[in-house]
Amino acid sequence: MTTSRTGLTSRPRLLAVVLAAVVVLGGLLPAAPAQALSAVTLTATVSPGTVAYGKPVTVTGTATSAGRPLAGARVKVVQYTSGGGWVLVDAVTSNASGAYSYSFTPTWGRTIRTELARTATHVAAASTSTPVYVQPQIYGSAVSGDGSAKPGAVRQFTGSVHGGLAGKRIKVERFDPSGWVLAAQAYVQPGGAFSVPVTTARFGNQGYRVVMPSQAGLITKQLGVVDVGSYGGTVARYADSRACYGASALPGPCTNNALGVTPSISGKAYEGDTQGAFSCYSSDVTAAVPSCSYGSTRGDALRVALTGDSHAAMLSTGLLQRLTDLNWRLDTYLGRGCVLSAPIRGDTCETRSKALAASLGTGTYDLVLVTAVRDTNKAAPEADPKIAGYAAAWKPIIAKGTTVAAVSDNPTLPQAVLDCVDRATNYTQASKCQTSRSTAFTLSDPLAATVAAVPGSVSVDLSDKQCTATACGALVGHVMAYRDKHHLTATFEKSLAPHLVERLAPAL
Missing domain, CATH: 2.60.40.150 (C2 domain)
Incomplete structure (x- = not known):
């Protein structure tokens, strides 16, 4: 049987035509829809927001999609540049729970955010941006x-x-x-x-x-x-220009024939020389200790408190006129009998002691000045029970960063010395009214002993401006120094104050 060559070649051509028609027809049919990309939520927290120079910050956050963790995502940590674009710092991979963390040590401030690039399944995402501040530490x-x-x-x-x-x-x-x-x-x-x-x-x-x-x-x-x-040169700055006047006359001997006696010794006028010392003072030991403020109002004034009994009140008269020049703001807490000491349950001074501790123990003050009358019941060198009470009250104040300075109390004169002054009619006679130094310091001073027991406190001893090496007199440098056996006159306190400040200076 014989096959035509034309019949053999026509079959492949027919197949090609059919295939081409299928392709053309296929292009005319609608395509299957593409899969939509999932939205991503990317969070970022930078901690701390202000970091000490040389210390690390940590960027943490999560990547989620449709509320589910986005594991294995490449999270880029980027920073904003001064040129106006975001540049890569580093990249990390989120864990199975979608969380990520990255730490680095910035040497200058910058703004940080995190980013996710678009993938075949997710859209691109970025967290909110967060500033990072870098601060030096001193x-x-x-x-x-x-x-x-x-x-x-x-x-x-x-x-x-x-x-x-x-x-x-x-x-x-x-x-x-x-x-x-x-x-x-x-x-x-x-x-x-x-x-x-x-x-x-x-x-x-x-x-x-x-x-x-x-x-x-x-x-x-x-x-x-x-x-x-x-404070160097305080005495020269404030001392009276008259030679041999007041505390500056010691250690002496020093006499100025042009000077008489101030305040007057005639008719015991000196007894009233208080010059406002008790204008902010309470004599009632059951009443609250009043507080008054004096001196500088500058923002950098040294904050000073003065607390104590009538001896502290007299001491204040020497300071008040100098406060603005010193740039001190002085608060006084002055009252009879009750001084800064640990409260004793049932004691007359319990309420006052608690109030003083509350007022002085806040850390508000740079300096707390304390003084009090020498103990009249304990003769030196017996141990004074007040020492423990003072120490217990001072320590919490010092722990707040406040310096406690104890001004050693005045020497005490026998009444016979004052009687001698009352009989005198001039400076020459009155200047001879004195007692031995050992007699004037017979009574103990618990303040100085407390300083020795409490680190951080300081003591100021002015006895060399009140007495010579051997004697203590009622008159010092033509000034009647005493109002009575143990209170100084305001006139003498004013001559003594420059020496007090200059001796406090090393602690200021």
Whole structure:
């Protein structure tokens, strides 16, 4: 049987035509719909938002889709650049619960967010952006010297920062009534140490602070106010210009024939020389101790409290007229009998003692001055039971950063010395009215003994401005020093105050 060649070749051609028609027709039919991409929720938290230079921050968050964890997702941590775009910091992978975490140590501030790129199954996503602030820390800041330096002295402000901040600027600012002004500046040394020399600008107290200003992506760091005292030359500044007048006449001998006696010894006029000492004072031991404020209103004033009995009230008269110049703000807590001591249940002074502890133990004060009459029941050198009570009251105050300064009490004169003054008609006669130093200091002073037992407290002894090495007199430098056997006159207190401040200076 014979087959035509034409019949053999026509079959493949027919098959090709059919296939082509199928392709054409297939293109005209609707395609199957593509699978929709899932939305993603990406969260990010940066902690801490403000970080100390050299310390890490951690970025944490979750990636979820339709409320379900998105595991194994590549989460990019990006930061915003000054050029206006987002650049990659690093990338991490979310775990089975969709959570991720990334830590790094920034050396300058930046804005952070996290991102997910689009995939075959999910749309792209980004978290909200969060700023990260980097702040230098200042360690071990200190000021050289103490308050005994004179105004114009150079005081070194020292400390350290992270070594990575070498070469950065650091400054010391000085308080001025118009605001904070630059006192001096320097640059951080290799390793992070700094030392800024500052020339003090005024007598008395002035506030300073150390500041590392904002620079190179860092935010400002400033320390708290430091009280810097410049009390050198206090006696020369305040002492009476008249030679041989008051406390400055000692150690003597010193006589000024042009001076008489102040206050007058005629008719016991000296007994009334209080000059307002008891204007804010309570004689009722069951009443609350009144408090009054005096002196500087500057924002950097040294906060000082004076507490005690009538001896402290008399001491206040010497300070009040100097407070503004010293830049001190003085609060007084003065009352008869009850001084700063631990409360004793059932004691007459219990309520007052608790109130004083509450007022003075808040850390508000830079300095608390205490004084009280010498104990009349315990002769030196017997131990005085008041010492334990004073110590218990002082310690919590000192623990708050307050300096407690005890002003040793006045020597006590026998009545015979005052009787001698009353018989005198002039300075020459009255200047001979005295007793031995050992007699004047027979009674114990628990304040000085308490200072020895309480670290952080200081003692100020002015006895060399009240007595010679061998004797204590009613008159000191043409001033009638005593109102009675143990109270000083306000006139003498005013001559004594410059010496008190100058001796407090090392603690200020």
